Amino acid sequence: MTSLHTTPHTVAGPGTVAGPGTVAGPGSVAGPATPLAAVADPFGWLDEAAEARRRTGLVRTLRPRPAEEDLLDLASNDYLGLVRHPRVTAAASDAALRWGGGSTGSRLVTGSTALHAELEAELADFSGAEAALVFSSGYTANLAAVTALTDADTLIVSDELNHASLIDGCRLARAEVTRAAHRSPDAVRAALAGRTRRRALVISDSVFSVDGDAAPLAGHAAACRAHGAALLVDDAHGFGVLGPGGAGATAAAGLAGSPDVVTTVTLSKSLGSQGGAVLGPRRVIDHLVQAARTFIFDTGLAPAAVGAALGALRLIREEPQRAERAREVARTLSTRLAAHGLQVSTPDAAVVSIRVASPEAALAWATECRRQGLAVGCFRPPSVPDRWSRLRLTARADLTPDQIDHAVATLTRTAPR
Known part of the structure; x- marks a missing residue:
């Protein structure tokens, strides 16, 4: 299950006007039966949508990763560190x-x-x-x-x-x-x-x-x-x-x-x-x-x-201790990052997030972390419903004390000022 929130769950119901992506329900207004003029470029609206995303700093990018990468991974959902076991x-x-x-x-x-x-x-x-x-x-x-x-x-x-x-x-x-x-x-x-x-x-x-x-x-x-x-x-x-x-x-x-x-x-x-x-x-x-x-x-x-x-x-x-270790790492990351004045969530499981002022700042921060050897998640609208962009950290059970130190040092050193 992908780790994202999305827009509110709205469904076109009785009495609603069906818009893009909705299905008109019983009693809905389907509009006049007048034929619409032909569109020269039926996918032209995609260019407008792409430009709107670029203007607001919300472009998502596929980044194929190599089999071996010299990065400390706090971006994946490998909570117990078992993907490569x-x-x-x-x-x-x-x-x-x-x-x-x-x-x-x-x-x-x-x-x-x-x-x-x-x-x-x-x-x-x-x-x-x-x-x-x-x-x-x-x-x-x-x-x-x-x-x-x-x-x-x-x-x-x-x-x-x-x-x-x-x-x-x-x-x-x-x-x-x-x-x-x-x-x-x-x-x-x-x-x-x-x-x-x-x-x-x-x-x-x-x-x-x-x-x-x-x-x-x-x-x-x-x-x-x-x-x-x-x-x-x-x-x-x-x-x-x-x-x-x-x-x-x-x-x-x-x-x-x-x-x-x-x-x-x-x-x-x-x-x-x-x-x-x-x-x-x-x-x-x-x-x-x-x-x-x-x-x-x-x-x-x-x-x-x-x-x-x-x-x-x-x-x-x-090895049932892996569950408690993942929670312990999450608490450690949260406590230490909060001590540096960052807006950090209090974790109930293995997810830790840090609020960032803008999508652009979040992306720039995540990019700089990666440049310095740390992979973190970057969540921006519309994936976050409250409009707050975040860096999202995965607290893995197999993280060592040195790796935790590296993560905290990198995040605090590169944080937006």
Whole structure:
């Protein structure tokens, strides 16, 4: 699951005028039937959009990285430092050699291997869930959970700072959607109390990807239970870092195995691989197999990624201290950078962010850090909904004291004045 927020989740509904990218709903105004004049260059508007991004300093750039790079990496989501662990890469290689380079088809045709089933069983056991279902990405896992667990008689209550994939799931769902104030069980409770739909699903990230703040999951669960609602938790940034031995945020909140809680995870962060999964009650997982379009119509996750995730999962079960170490590194980075007067978030997991005055300043700071041997994330609007640009740091469990010293020294030395 990509670590970005996005614009508010708006959907064209009754009485709205359908604009670019929206679908006119019942009773919407589609405008006059007068034919529009032909456009000489149908993609000319892309040049205008690109120029607007350049003017505001919001151009994104693909930077292919080499296999070996002389940089200290605080930009990736490799929270437990397992991407290059010999056991993880060997598991990926062994899986590819045995099962092939791809899964060959959708999970319901030829894309499910014995290795997929093995990973699903171990993910469920590790997290305390009844069952698990593996997807090709965390994004598709979120789309599946939101769309397949709701219908036109459902109210979705979604935290206003939820991840883009959850917001897209809300847009695709046929449900009524309302946004709740960030990290507010009271706002969730109020939305549920006023609902007119038969069913309700409350959706929240466990750890929000920009600032690393954790959702009050116990409070959300209590609000849900008071009003007969289900809870869907996106644990992309909590799984492997929070809970006993890294079992996840739902386990940390005492919600693992609950019959009214569903969790989504990504395999691309703490497990150092690729893919995603939905964890929850067996009947939920069985329903997703039958109804989730991003499961039914998508090619199954490649065996190498399945093997890597399984190897990493077994490794962190043997080394549960990695989760606490990642949290310790995050606290150390936050405390030391704050002592230098930087606007640093207080981490609840392994994400640390530093606010920057402007997109241009953030990009220049990140660029100078890279020049001095430190890779950091650079988040700018519209990826951050509050308009504050940030540098985002990943607190990896395998960082040494010397590497932490180097990161702090580089960030403070190059900070905008």
